[in-house]
Amino acid sequence: MQVLRAVVTSGSITAAATNLGYTPSAVSQQVAALEKQAGLPLLERVGRGVRPTEAGRLLSEHAGIISGQVARAETALADLRARHTGLLSIRYFATAGATLVAPALARLRQEYPGIRVDLKMTDPQDPLPEVTEGRADLAVVVHPRDRSRQGIHFVHLLDDAYRAVLPRGHRLAAKKVLDLVDLADEPWVRSDGPGPCLDTVVEGCAAAGFTPDFAVESEDYATAQGFVATGLGVSLIPVMGLTRRHPGVAIRKVRNPEPIRCIHAAVRETSSSRPALRGLIAALRDVPQHPAH
Template identity: 70%
Template sequence: MLDTRRMLVLRAVVTSGSVTAAAANLGYTPSAVSQQVAALEKQAGVPLLERVGRGVRPTAAGLLLTEHAAVIGRHVAAAETALADLRAGRTGRLTVRYFATAGAALVGPALARFRRDHPGVQVELKLSDPQDPLPEVQRGHTDMALVVRPRDGLREGVRLVHLLDDPYRAVLPKGHPLAAKRVLDLADLADEPWVGSEDPVGPCLEVVLDACAAAGFSPGFVVESEDYSTAQGFVAAGLGVSLIPRTGLRGRRSDVVVRRVRRPEPVRSICAAVRETAPSAQPALRALIGAFKDAAAQ
């Protein structure tokens, strides 16, 4: 197999017209250049240069390899430029997993800002519900995932970057006796029928159950729903009350009442999950995390 580096040395000799001139241009010694050409001739099995006065000129085989070396040189230069752009975060591809309510609140504004500042980086969005995206991050199959901080800690090699705290609000039917209060104690809802709004497995439901336990009761769910819009519909129909995070109330219905909750206030923490070493190695990913922080701050 022909050595690419030696072909580039041959091209330098041919374009310079002599071994000495090529050595000066390359920063090599003349003997080192001659050794490279000799080794390439051995690989090719034919002479590549012939002497002409004090210089050299290529044989037919040498001219052929020189032309191919020129193509290789252009590809190498293009590869170096592409690599520099990737290292600087000007190009690349990032995969982001998100869940629905975080998508509505964060993904749109963050991605718009990121695309404005980094138009050469492609971002592929994938909805992660209902699968846990942390294993994908851990294995390097996903660059970043928006998640609710799990109660039981992190996976090895995964770092969570806090974006925002998302408090839950009580959602009541219009005309409900508790709707007259501006702020509810969570214990006020202890004896109410409850409409479930969260996936039965996952950190969001854990936030609700833990808060209710701290208030001294366990909610009595009479109907389950895994999306906030449907949960609001059940509440509006008078089937029960519900707790829904603030970001899930962007499509708030006009036939329900929303009230703050305290003692305690349930809050889910939304984070960006990335591999421990990824942001330091990927400038584009660092910039994307920054765009999500800015979106969360607003």
């Protein structure tokens, strides 16, 4: 069809052959083969040249459309090979969204404006299946115990330390830094549901020689702060969960030990060579952290 288009545009088989680098007989043979497929004459002689029949004009117009589409497809494919375009599927947990993922994606869009992003929250108790099953390229996860998942590479992003959250005016609020054991006899507000974040708190308390007495259960950091503010108990909340501080609480550092949840990027190994994905990981690691006091 592109040969026919060249003939129609040039006005003669000889001129089309010259432009295409073919012999006139080769051009004539291709036009004849196309006429056989179409079942209609495509050219008619006019003097020393030719002009398209109605069928020839129709096919020539479609050849132009196809040529444009092929050119766009080739450009898109070249961009995809260079990884300037395409789709990145990203999963994240709630507190990582605004503080970590959003600024990293803002930088990614500047560096790779053609990349499309599929962004969804994941199950905090089991965030890896979408990566292991190939439905996501990267998931932001907390301290995976099993880092030997086949086909997944873990990249450490940051350490998110926990802070003691006390009712404002609590007797321990007079101290700038608390030993974790100072909270041993207090009623507790649980700030996380079952999973690696709660495990970090419980294991930290165990290292300090006690088990926290959870008087109130919550699975939301803002709600947990509200319960603490009313005097129902104390809590441990990670810095990333304290971006919105309740006015009725006091926040203090803890030590001996200081519980820390390790934030990782779980990356599908088959995607790890993509420049845009590497750029996203670099952006995630470069997001500035603002410690809560």
